[in-house]
Amino acid sequence: MRYVSTRGGAPAGEFADVLLQGLAPDGGLYVPAEIPRLASLPEGYASAVAEVVRPFVEPDPLATDITDIAADVYGRFRHPEVAPLTRIRDGLYLLELFWGPTLSFKDYALQLVGPLFQRVLEREGRHLLVLGATSGDTGSAAIEGCRGLPGIDIVILYPDGAVSEVQRRQMTTVPDDNVHAVAVRGTFDDCQRLVKQAFTTLGDRFPLGAVNSINWARIVAQSAYYAHTAQRLDEPVRFVVPTGNFGNVFAGHLARRMGAAISGLVVANNANHGLADLVATGTLRVETVEHTVAPAMDIQVPSNLERYLYEAVGESGGTIREMQDVLARRGVLQLPAEVHARLREAFEAGWLDDDAIVATIRRVHEERGILLDPHTATAWAIAEQEPTSGPTVIIGTAHPAKFPEVVEKATGIAPELPEDLAGLLTAPERIRRIDPDADALADLLDSVVS
Numbered sequence: 001m002r003y004v005s006t007r008g009g010a011p012a013g014e015f016a017d018v019l020l021q022g023l024a025p026d027g028g029l030y031v032p033a034e035i036p037r038l039a040s041l042p043e044g045y046a047s048a049v050a051e052v053v054r055p056f057v058e059p060d061p062l063a064t065d066i067t068d069i070a071a072d073v074y075g076r077f078r079h080p081e082v083a084p085l086t087r088i089r090d091g092l093y094l095l096e097l098f099w100g101p102t103l104s105f106k107d108y109a110l111q112l113v114g115p116l117f118q119r120v121l122e123r124e125g126r127h128l129l130v131l132g133a134t135s136g137d138t139g140s141a142a143i144e145g146c147r148g149l150p151g152i153d154i155v156i157l158y159p160d161g162a163v164s165e166v167q168r169r170q171m172t173t174v175p176d177d178n179v180h181a182v183a184v185r186g187t188f189d190d191c192q193r194l195v196k197q198a199f200t201t202l203g204d205r206f207p208l209g210a211v212n213s214i215n216w217a218r219i220v221a222q223s224a225y226y227a228h229t230a231q232r233l234d235e236p237v238r239f240v241v242p243t244g245n246f247g248n249v250f251a252g253h254l255a256r257r258m259g260a261a262i263s264g265l266v267v268a269n270n271a272n273h274g275l276a277d278l279v280a281t282g283t284l285r286v287e288t289v290e291h292t293v294a295p296a297m298d299i300q301v302p303s304n305l306e307r308y309l310y311e312a313v314g315e316s317g318g319t320i321r322e323m324q325d326v327l328a329r330r331g332v333l334q335l336p337a338e339v340h341a342r343l344r345e346a347f348e349a350g351w352l353d354d355d356a357i358v359a360t361i362r363r364v365h366e367e368r369g370i371l372l373d374p375h376t377a378t379a380w381a382i383a384e385q386e387p388t389s390g391p392t393v394i395i396g397t398a399h400p401a402k403f404p405e406v407v408e409k410a411t412g413i414a415p416e417l418p419e420d421l422a423g424l425l426t427a428p429e430r431i432r433r434i435d436p437d438a439d440a441l442a443d444l445l446d447s448v449v450s
Contacts, residue, residue, distance in 0.1 A: 001056050003030040003216065006310040008317015015057045016120050019217050020128060022210020023199035028320065029307050030216045032056060038258045041231050045082035046074040049112070052224040062119060073111045076101065078418065083108065083225050085232060085393070088368070092383065093393045095229055102170050103399035105248065106141035109221035110211060114145030117209065121151040129449060130154040131198055132211040133191035135244060136163045136296040137398060139181070140170035142211040147176040153448050155180045157191040160433060162291055162298065166402045166417070166424065173427035180448055186436035187289045189301050194441050201438070206445050213247030213304055222251035227260040229393055236263035238392045240383040242375040243267055244297035246275060246304035248395065253308065253346060263390055266348040268379040270294040273351035275302055280349060282340030286331040293354045293406045294374040296397070312342045350382040361410035371415050373398040374406050
């Protein structure tokens with residue numbers, strides 16, 4: 001498989017190149033030059049992942065290792081089905097993607113990416129400085145996937161004071177020497193901007209690798225749970241997806257392009273509803289981020305939107321460069337009418353404010369005895385707004401124990417962490433803090449590699 005940049009200014013690469021590189025040298029995101037078609041998937045989750053991922057890796061020798069890597073990774077998850085599908089009522093299901101080591105859907109990709117990094121680095125005799133930004137869950141999942149691995153240092157930026165205590169502690173209490181959790185005095189968009197700047201300006205200075213969903217390996221690994229779920233239900237499925245950076249829902253779109261029986265994809269936003277507005281109006285506005293009870297969606301500039309727009313504009317890198325330049329200069333992007341029409345055909349969207357999210361957590365617990373995290377609650381409420389003829393699957397993105405304050409406020413019940421994480425809230429933390437400044441990040445990276 002060959003990969004090209006969405007901005008058209010970087011040479012094509014193969015899987016190992018895009019795995020380690022993350023962001024393309026021209027600032028674009030890598031996408032495959034062609035989309036393979038899915039065959040019927042094996043029943044087990046790990047085997048299904050291997051079947052989905054393999055054609056994106058070939059002809060790299062890693063392709064022959066994918067089955068064993070996936071079996072090892074997903075064999076350590078807390079549920080025997082890995083991604084269990086719970087029937088709520090006729091036509092409505094919850095896909096539980098919080099059974100990995102850090103209790104969020106990010107584990108379903110990042111626990112696979114870490115071993116892939118390691119195998120490529122070992123065979124090439126290289127060291128990698130993994131750099132990522134997180135709005136809450138990516139950081140802990142990436143750290144868990146890379147902690148203690150030889151040849152890797154991992155630096156994760158998160159917005160200071162804007163993630164839950166459990167999310168923060170899952171990053172800051174990890175004792176491994178190769179793990180560096182960094183609080184940025186700013187928003188997630190500041191963190192994401194710093195990471196993108198580093199990849200375009202510091203790549204010659206540091207051996208940088210990406211774990212954010214700018215890394216294609218994450219997208220394709222996540223697409224597996226959509227394809228696997230659609231096959232299990234054996235009829236076209238509508239998925240409702242909590243998303244802020246457009247990565248999770250784009251993974252569903254990839255699965256649909258590969259041939260998975262997906263009838264619809266619904267973007268679920270919180271009060272930072274730029275994506276929902278874009279679907280409705282064709283206009284994306286970069287505004288001040290509002291801190292909400294669903295912090296993983298507190299995002300204004302969704303990185304993975306670029307991958308979809310590249311497809312929607314006929315794979316024109318020049319058009320994408322112009323769009324990104326306009327968005328950066330003006331803070332507003334107005335899609336051409338034909339591109340907006342394609343977007344509306346591909347996605348639905350809705351959003352909830354904090355009061356509605358908390359009310360949904362309370363109502364679902366009272367009616368069904370189920371505790372939801374605020375992100376899953378957002379998708380749940382939107383899924384119930386418009387009944388459909390076929391099955392609807394709510395993407396459950398996090399365990400409620402990652403957001404105990406919100407859940408307890410809504411239900412009076414403080415959800416408990418799994419036993420193996422019981423010491424998390426008392427373990428010592430290691431935190432470094434920087435201003436949202438490129439020079440400050442460069443100095444920090446210097447200290448890590450020195």
